[in-house]
Amino acid sequence: MDYKDLTLKHAANMLARKETSAMELATAALARIRALEPKLHAFLHVSEERALADAKLADERLKGGDDAQILGIPYALKDNILAKDLPLTAGSKILKNYKAVYDATVVRKLSNLNPVLVGKTNLDEFAMGSSTENSAYGPTKNPYDLLRVPGGSSGGSAAAVASGEVLFALGTDTGGSIRQPASFCGVVGLKPTYGRVSRFGAVALGSSLDQIGVFAKTVEDASIAFQAFAGSDAHDTTTIPVPVPDYSKFLGSDLKGLKVGVPNEYFGEGLDPEVKQIIEQAISKFEKMGAVVSETTLPHASYALACYYIILPVEISANLSRYDGIRYGLSEPGQNLTQVYENTRTAGFGEEPKRRIMIGTYASSAGYKDAYYKKAQTAQKLIRRDFKEAFEKFDILLTPTCPTPAFKLGERVADPISMYLADIFTVGLNIAGVPGISIPAGITKSGLPVGLQLIANHFAEEKLFAAGDAFEKINNLKLTPPIS
Amino acid sequence: MSISKEEVDKIATLARLKFTPEEKLKLQQELSGILDYVNQLTQITESSAASDLDSRALNLMREDIAAAELNPTEFLDQANGQQDGFVKVKSVF
Numbered sequence: 001m002d003y004k005d006l007t008l009k010h011a012a013n014m015l016a017r018k019e020t021s022a023m024e025l026a027t028a029a030l031a032r033i034r035a036l037e038p039k040l041h042a043f044l045h046v047s048e049e050r051a052l053a054d055a056k057l058a059d060e061r062l063k064g065g066d067d068a069q070i071l072g073i074p075y076a077l078k079d080n081i082l083a084k085d086l087p088l089t090a091g092s093k094i095l096k097n098y099k100a101v102y103d104a105t106v107v108r109k110l111s112n113l114n115p116v117l118v119g120k121t122n123l124d125e126f127a128m129g130s131s132t133e134n135s136a137y138g139p140t141k142n143p144y145d146l147l148r149v150p151g152g153s154s155g156g157s158a159a160a161v162a163s164g165e166v167l168f169a170l171g172t173d174t175g176g177s178i179r180q181p182a183s184f185c186g187v188v189g190l191k192p193t194y195g196r197v198s199r200f201g202a203v204a205l206g207s208s209l210d211q212i213g214v215f216a217k218t219v220e221d222a223s224i225a226f227q228a229f230a231g232s233d234a235h236d237t238t239t240i241p242v243p244v245p246d247y248s249k250f251l252g253s254d255l256k257g258l259k260v261g262v263p264n265e266y267f268g269e270g271l272d273p274e275v276k277q278i279i280e281q282a283i284s285k286f287e288k289m290g291a292v293v294s295e296t297t298l299p300h301a302s303y304a305l306a307c308y309y310i311i312l313p314v315e316i317s318a319n320l321s322r323y324d325g326i327r328y329g330l331s332e333p334g335q336n337l338t339q340v341y342e343n344t345r346t347a348g349f350g351e352e353p354k355r356r357i358m359i360g361t362y363a364s365s366a367g368y369k370d371a372y373y374k375k376a377q378t379a380q381k382l383i384r385r386d387f388k389e390a391f392e393k394f395d396i397l398l399t400p401t402c403p404t405p406a407f408k409l410g411e412r413v414a415d416p417i418s419m420y421l422a423d424i425f426t427v428g429l430n431i432a433g434v435p436g437i438s439i440p441a442g443i444t445k446s447g448l449p450v451g452l453q454l455i456a457n458h459f460a461e462e463k464l465f466a467a468g469d470a471f472e473k474i475n476n477l478k479l480t481p482p483i484s
Numbered sequence: 485m486s487i488s489k490e491e492v493d494k495i496a497t498l499a500r501l502k503f504t505p506e507e508k509l510k511l512q513q514e515l516s517g518i519l520d521y522v523n524q525l526t527q528i529t530e531s532s533a534a535s536d537l538d539s540r541a542l543n544l545m546r547e548d549i550a551a552a553e554l555n556p557t558e559f560l561d562q563a564n565g566q567q568d569g570f571v572k573v574k575s576v577f
Contacts, residue, residue, distance in 0.1 A: 305521075307525065309518060310522055326563065326564065328562035340574055341500040342501065346503075349501070354501055358501070365498065371526075379525055
């Protein structure tokens, strides 16, 4: 079997049966990356040296009888997650020459199981965006159509998995940055519960919303990778010590009697007719499997994006104050300290971070805090209540991940609000802190993937894996991007 | 909702950013557009929802134990200037 068509599970089985080696997989990954990158640009940094060292170690462990499920599996990290001694740019010029001096907790946890890290993937600058077009290093392309965006902000990770460069990849999701690119690139993308995964060593964007999650080719693959890095961490006090179940036990579940809610707010104006049709077909497949599907309502869903664009910029303006040219990153000279700050930030930040810092500074400044930030906090509570009430009636909720398939490069760059609207179905989950997964549901007539979003209550990721895995099997969608 | 040129100047100073006159004009329009969009929140009439919803507001405490997990030299080496084990900066005044 071709490396590009392997799933994580399949590769792990081949390694266990000695039909391949970690070195062979790493070499195939690097060859695939070399062949595709000139067209795709999913990576900001490919580390051949690291990959080969990891693979050598993995093969030694395999020889010693070790068979952990991600052992020897090639993977990538979004370039806003620290891996010691590798560069980290966060897609920004302000961190152009930065080198990580420690591992993020997720990287440390993964490394214990010895997968093979091949590199760092492209993203919108500081994860601000929905298309990777805000990357200071140029956009990533969609492997299904090189004239279209892969989604964002974790577009590089999504494209790298979709095109068969790596078998899984980590991303971050603050308002949809894993699920939206997963939908656009035809892969599985999981945003865990707020508090389920440590963010220690991830570049902070909106600290009350950010989560690290995973991209993979199948729900099972996503569950295997997630198992390796889920759980609380003393270095991140927002993680909550809820026990992490053995997710493999929830695969192959029977969905008979599963209560599925379909919120009607996600099916209104602006939903692409082809997307609507694909999601309706998916709903009937859930019914076919014995799930009890009913319409429901999340009455404050329409406020989620507006709420997000107050809370997030306020947190951004605080979090990005650390980029001041003093301790690390770019430093532009000035006559005094204030000038060093101003010159560094003006030269180092791109347009979107500047725009969001400005909005956040405005909304949190004296005289406006009550009008904006407090109003957004009220909206947040109402949105959380909507989900709480929905999960008193349902096991999971089902929605489209995005209103449209992947849009064209350049199409939304000039209009920030049209770009923000790409996240309209995904942001509510971050506002409420609940987990969600995007699973490929179908493909449009023009060959673009469409994702289905499943939502569960706090810390119930296993329900997403159970329902997602069952749907994936009955749906039996064969996706192959035309890129080669 | 529109933001004046003076307000853009004031926010830019607070945010430690500098803009050209053309950038300021563009920002004035874009920020006004974004504020128009988020102004739909004013339609919310409910007062702050019940505080029992904040189930994730949970204090996690642990002992403060010193551990040599990170190498200070590596951190200092990332700074633009250093002297005697400290980060060196321009004078404040």
